[in-house]
Amino acid sequence: MTLPETPVGRLRWAVADTRTLTGRALAHWARRPGEVAVGLLFPVMVVLMMGYLFGGQMDVPGGGGGYREFIMPGMFAMTMLFGIETTFAAVAGDAAKGVTDRFRAMPTSPPAIIAGRGAADLLHSVAALAVMAVCGLLVGWRAHEGAARALAGLGLLLLLRFALIWMGVYLGLVAKGPESVAAVQTLVWPIGFLSSALVVPDTMPGWLGAIAEWNPMSATVTACRELFGDPGPTGGSWAAQHSVLLAVLWPLVITAVFFPLAARRYRVMGR
Known part of the structure; x- marks a missing residue:
């Protein structure tokens, strides 16, 4: 096969291969x-457990619709964060089975190999958000600020997921196999819980609350609560007051760090 030499030809080649590899995933x-259903329903179980078992013991800042409305933006963001494990397992599994090496040996557009995984995982995240939104509506969550602001909040959630995809791709390429997912869980769970997703940072010790407020997860969660009109903390910190700005900047920073790392790691594999 003769590889395209012009920039337009290479772009078309990359788009076609990305579409093919997305379809493969x-x-x-x-x-x-069954595996997909379990992954989609796990966050639903957490919502039901937190909302109905522990929600009565939680003081909700700002009142509003209660603890279940408070945690829904947090669970939306947690679902995006948990997606790192899906990305990691798929990329590490392909690398361990030699699939990635076979792609490298074929006339496949190099960017398409990681872009195809990214596109598939982003589509999976759209489905996960849809499932979570239905769950939220059933337990009493509402977006009170209109469709435009609700879509903006969902866009910020997908922007966070887009950034975390490249972190998952990079970690999957450097891992020794999919069994290393336990190490990723050790990273993901503290990031998720050390945030404003399920609790108010003001209830934490001062230094820990400051870390939680500047957590990228907290930026997205706080921004979504504001855009959805859901109850949430009304802290006076710079991070809390500029949550929408941070919810855009943090994913851009994460992408700027991990996308080049993932691309470089892919290029040097097998050398």
């Missing part, structure tokens, strides 16, 4: 519906 999920 989606086909894998279609053949394992």
